[in-house]
Every structure is written in C-alpha cells, then in structure tokens.
Amino acid sequence: MKNERTDVKVIGVGLLVLYAVSIFFYAQMFRHSGGNETRALVLAVLFAVCFAAALVVINFKEWGRSLLVGANGVLGLYLLWPYLVSVEDFISASNILITIIVVLFFGRSSISALFQPGSVSVNKDHGHDPAAAPTPGAGATYSRSILVVDDDEAVLKTVRPILMKQGYGVLTATSGEDGFRIAKNQTPALIILDVILPGIKGRDLCRKLKEEPATKDIPVIFLTAKYSQDDIRAELEAGAQAHLTKPVNPKSLTAVVRDILEARKEKNNV
Numbered sequence: 186m187k188n189e190r191t192d193v194k195v196i197g198v199g200l201l202v203l204y205a206v207s208i209f210f211y212a213q214m215f216r217h218s219g220g221n222e223t224r225a226l227v228l229a230v231l232f233a234v235c236f237a238a239a240l241v242v243i244n245f246k247e248w249g250r251s252l253l254v255g256a257n258g259v260l261g262l263y264l265l266w267p268y269l270v271s272v273e274d275f276i277s278a279s280n281i282l283i284t285i286i287v288v289l290f291f292g293r294s295s296i297s298a299l300f301q302p303g304s305v306s307v308n309k310d311h312g313h314d315p316a317a318a319p320t321p322g323a324g325a326t327y328s329r330s331i332l333v334v335d336d337d338e339a340v341l342k343t344v345r346p347i348l349m350k351q352g353y354g355v356l357t358a359t360s361g362e363d364g365f366r367i368a369k370n371q372t373p374a375l376i377i378l379d380v381i382l383p384g385i386k387g388r389d390l391c392r393k394l395k396e397e398p399a400t401k402d403i404p405v406i407f408l409t410a411k412y413s414q415d416d417i418r419a420e421l422e423a424g425a426q427a428h429l430t431k432p433v434n435p436k437s438l439t440a441v442v443r444d445i446l447e448a449r450k451e452k453n454n455v
Contacts, residue, residue, distance in 0.1 A: 193243070194243050201239050201240060201243075204233075204235050204239060205236060208229055208233055211228040212225075212229050215229060227263065231260045238250075238253035253291055254291050254292050257283075257288050261288065264280055264284065329353050331348055331373055332357070332358065332368055334363075334364035335378075337379070340431070341357050343433050345357065351443070356371055360385075361384045361385025361387070364385075368394060368400045373403060375442060375446060378391060378425075379407070381409070387407060387420075391420070391424050404446075405425045407420045407425050407429065408430075409431060426445055427441050
C-alpha cells in the first residue's frame with residue numbers, strides 16, 4: 186500500500202498543477218469570450234471544485250476523494266458533450282483524458298481503502314512490504330484461513346463475518362498463548378493481533394511468531410486502538426506487515442488483508 190499512497194500524492198500534486206492551469210485558461214476565456222461565456226464559466230467553476238478536492242485528497246480525506254471522483258465524472262460528461270456535434274480543441278481533449286484517469290484511479294476500491302480510518306502504509310525500511318512477505322514452500326497448498334487474536338468478543342464477532350464474507354476461514358483466540366498454539370498447529374495464511382492481550386502481549390507474540398520456524402513466514406496485521414506513530418513503528422519493528430486502527434473499518438480490513446495475501450500468493454506462483 187505504500188506505493189499506492191505515494192501514487193495518490195504524486196497524482197494529486199500533478200492534478201493541482203493541471204487544474205490551476207485549466208482554471209486560468211477558462212477564466213481568461215470567460216473574460217475575452219465572444220459569446221461563449223457560459224461554457225467558460227462552468228468549466229472554470231468545475232475545475233475550481235476539482236482543484237479544491239485534489240488539495241484535500243493529498244491529505245487522504247475520504248470526502249475529498251469522493252468529491253474528486255464525482256466532480257471529474259461531471260466534468261468529463263460536460264467536456265464530452267460537444268464532441269457529439271463537433272471536434273474540440275486540444276485543451277478540452279487533454280482535460281477529458283485527465284478526468285478519465287482520475288475517475289479510474291481514485292474510484293478503485295484499494296485506493297478508497299487508503300482514505301478510510303485505520304489503514305496505514307507498510308514500512309519497506311523494516312522489510313515489511315506485503316509483496317516481500319515470505320511465502321509458503323514450493324508445492325505448499327495456499328491457505329485461506331486467518332487467525333484473529335483478541336480478548337474482546339465483540340471484536341471477534343465483528344471481524345469474523347467480515348472475513349468469512351470474503352471467503353476466508355476464520356480461527357480465533359482470546360489470549361496470546363492460545364494464539365501462538367493455534368498458529369503453530371494450524372499455520373494460517375495471516376494473523377490479526379491486538380496489542381493488549383492476556384498473557385503474552387501482542388508485540389511479544391509477534392516477535393515469538395517470527396522466531397518460530399513453523400510460523401515465521403506468516404504475515405501479521407495489528408488491529409488495535411493504539412494509533413500513535415510510536416505504536417505503529419513498534420509494531421512494524423516487531424515484525425508486522427501492517428497496522429489497522431479500531432473500531433474495525435470493513436473496507437480497510439478487507440483491502441489490507443487482500444493486498445497482503447494476493448502479494449504472497451503471486452510471489453509463491455513465480
């Protein structure tokens with residue numbers, strides 16, 4: 186997800202520049218237009234809305250992403266309409282291309298998940314990129330089971346149906362010791378941990394899992410109420426692939442789980 190977050194920022198900054206140029210262009214056209222003031226004014230306003238949305242998008246606000254996609258959808262339709270009658274100039278053609286790219290990129294579910302509370306970038310500096318996660322040995326059957334370790338039954342009852350709806354088998358444990366035992370015996374495809382657990386604490390359990398030959402290759406996601414940068418850094422240093430913040434956000438949870446497991450599966454098939 187780190188690459189996608191970088192893509193969002195780079196594209197967002199690029200859009201700010203393009204939208205600023207377009208606003209200036211259509212503002213000048215409005216001032217000097219000979220009978221086409223309405224179209225120039227509408228386009229200037231639409232690009233101003235897109236500019237504001239892009240400004241919010243680079244700060245990963247969901248409402249900004251939704252506004253950017255919606256505004257570009259309207260903008261694209263408005264720009265496309267004259268093509269049913271005549272050929273527009275190069276500026277209009279390039280603007281249509283921009284709107285298509287924006288809608289397709291920012292409308293993706295994996296990009297949408299980045300704007301939901303609870304998602305966090307994966308830290309490649311600590312060697313926890315999902316694509317670089319260890320994979321099962323050659324010829325191994327790819328597991329679809331996920332182990333959730335949390336002493337809060339309400340969290341387990343929330344997470345279990347979300348994962349099962351995506352086709353995963355769900356194992357649960359309410360203590361660090363039980364979680365380690367189940368992980369060692371069942372070898373799930375992925376483990377979701379809370380930080381605060383009875384007995385072995387979450388980060389200590391993660392370190393123990395990474396030291397155990399039978400479980401060291403299993404990616405770990407922390408799902409916790411802790412959200413400070415120090416907490417997240419400590420989790421990544423303990424061996425986790427990602428961090429999600431409670432309360433559970435279904436979109437973020439399914440997107441992060443899917444990204445990590447698909448990256449593992451693809452690497453295993455290489």
